[in-house]
Amino acid sequence: MSYDAIVIGAGISGAATAYHLKKAGAKTLLIERGEPASGGTGKSAAIIRQSYSTPLLVRLARASITMLENSRAELGKDAGFVQAGYCFVVSHDMLEGAKKNVAMQKSLGILNEWSDGPGFPERLPDINPDGIAGVVYEPHGGYADPVQATEAYVGAFKALGGEFRARTPVRRLLRAADRVTGVELDDAEVAGNIVVNAAGPWAKPLAESVGLDLPLRTVREQDTVWQVPAGRTIPKTSISMGVDACYFRPLGQGRFIIGRGFPKEYFDVDPYNYKTTADDAFISDVQARVEHRLPAFSGMKLLEAYAALYDVTPDWYPVVGPRAEIAGYADFCGGSGHGFKIAPAIGRELAGWLLTGKTADDFRQFSHDRFAAGNLFVQSFGGNRG
Numbered sequence: 001m002s003y004d005a006i007v008i009g010a011g012i013s014g015a016a017t018a019y020h021l022k023k024a025g026a027k028t029l030l031i032e033r034g035e036p037a038s039g040g041t042g043k044s045a046a047i048i049r050q051s052y053s054t055p056l057l058v059r060l061a062r063a064s065i066t067m068l069e070n071s072r073a074e075l076g077k078d079a080g081f082v083q084a085g086y087c088f089v090v091s092h093d094m095l096e097g098a099k100k101n102v103a104m105q106k107s108l109g110i111l112n113e114w115s116d117g118p119g120f121p122e123r124l125p126d127i128n129p130d131g132i133a134g135v136v137y138e139p140h141g142g143y144a145d146p147v148q149a150t151e152a153y154v155g156a157f158k159a160l161g162g163e164f165r166a167r168t169p170v171r172r173l174l175r176a177a178d179r180v181t182g183v184e185l186d187d188a189e190v191a192g193n194i195v196v197n198a199a200g201p202w203a204k205p206l207a208e209s210v211g212l213d214l215p216l217r218t219v220r221e222q223d224t225v226w227q228v229p230a231g232r233t234i235p236k237t238s239i240s241m242g243v244d245a246c247y248f249r250p251l252g253q254g255r256f257i258i259g260r261g262f263p264k265e266y267f268d269v270d271p272y273n274y275k276t277t278a279d280d281a282f283i284s285d286v287q288a289r290v291e292h293r294l295p296a297f298s299g300m301k302l303l304e305a306y307a308a309l310y311d312v313t314p315d316w317y318p319v320v321g322p323r324a325e326i327a328g329y330a331d332f333c334g335g336s337g338h339g340f341k342i343a344p345a346i347g348r349e350l351a352g353w354l355l356t357g358k359t360a361d362d363f364r365q366f367s368h369d370r371f372a373a374g375n376l377f378v379q380s381f382g383g384n385r386g
């Protein structure tokens with residue numbers, strides 16, 4: 001059996017790419033070692049924002065939001081997108097960069113509002129103003145259900161006639177001279193004109209199985225889930241509390257996912273063997289930061305705490321697209337802690353690139369070729385890291 005395209009990994013990246021390949025007419029096989037969203041996607045806070053520091057990521061976040069808004073019409077199923085808004089609470093150190101980014105985002109048609117000081121009391125009720133220089137509010141932001149969104153893509157892919165194999169690990173890629181020719185499964189070899197490596201933190205060993213370098217680090221990301229006591233006035237939006245390096249993602253019924261954002265230390269781990277529970281010190285640190293900033297959260301109760309993986313590239317931008325050094329192969333990994341919200345739009349543009357050979361100049365920079373050319377994305381202020 002031979003395919004136009006084989007996509008490895010049914011996280012949000014592989015699922016969106018497979019759907020758009022199939023929709024464009026390519027005979028496509030999507031292969032997943034476990035179930036859809038059983039990697040980092042399933043543990044994602046899935047905060048949706050357009051608050052980025054480069055026009056490329058702003059454009060992709062904006063496009064993904066439109067796709068998530070239209071998921072019922074496009075995919076036949078709701079992607080669980082709650083457009084409750086997003087707040088970015090900035091410290092004095094962040095002020096200049098934040099204002100520059102807000103202006104750049106506005107120039108690209110993004111709807112956002114700026115307030116000096118703690119601002120937007122209806123979005124951030126009873127917030128402690130210590131150290132807050134300003135707040136950006138994006139009405140189009142919010143959060144999604146990462147499992148539901150991924151399942152919506154896989155379901156739509158199958159409805160178009162795409163072939164999906166769950167519980168099927170790819171053992172290695174197959175290569176003949178300067179071309180990847182397919183994949184090896186436990187019981188068969190499968191040929192494909194193009195193999196898309198969307199295996200997240202596990203993409204590196206697959207690339208290495210055919211001698212391809214993939215500069216991915218795997219770091220452990222901890223998250224906590226809390227229940228705020230009943231009767232308190234609490235935020236409804238997603239929040240990057242830049243001033244405290246924390247993020248908040250509402251779950252409904254007074255529950256929140258709360259994690260630590262940049263700046264913080266990131267620790268490399270073995271993606272096949274890492275501690276999947278959170279550390280006590282991490283939990284206490286989150287609790288102290290939150291109760292200091294939002295007194296309404298005091299006495300909150302821990303419901304769950306876990307650790308998952310970020311697959312991180314040297315510049316914290318994903319690796320996407322074909323490479324000059326090899327035919328029949330494309331990367332789509334390295335979401336680097338912020339990859340959920342841009343994956344739907346990247347999947348669509350990647351599919352177009354693979355099938356037509358053409359893509360936008362700024363999108364082409366995502367290719368692995370940027371590392372050899374020294375053309376990395378410039379890491380500037382704007383919260384590109386998770």
Ligand SMILES: Cc1cc2nc3c(=O)[nH]c(=O)nc-3n(C[C@H](O)[C@H](O)[C@H](O)COP(=O)(O)OP(=O)(O)OC[C@H]3O[C@@H](n4cnc5c(N)ncnc54)[C@H](O)[C@@H]3O)c2cc1C
Nearest residue numbers: 009011013033039040041044045047170200335339340341
């Ligand atoms: C705790 C946490 C919080 C996050 N919060 C946010 C956020 O708020 N907003 C945001 O935009 N992003 C966030 N992210 C990042 C985002 O979730 C990820 O960048 C994105 O989900 C990665 O999706 P993926 O499909 O590339 O990878 P994954 O979801 O890891 O999918 C890879 C898939 O490949 C499969 N696979 C691996 N090896 C093989 C093999 N050999 N054969 C077959 N299948 C294989 C795996 O089982 C897995 O399902 C967060 C991530 C984490 C971990």
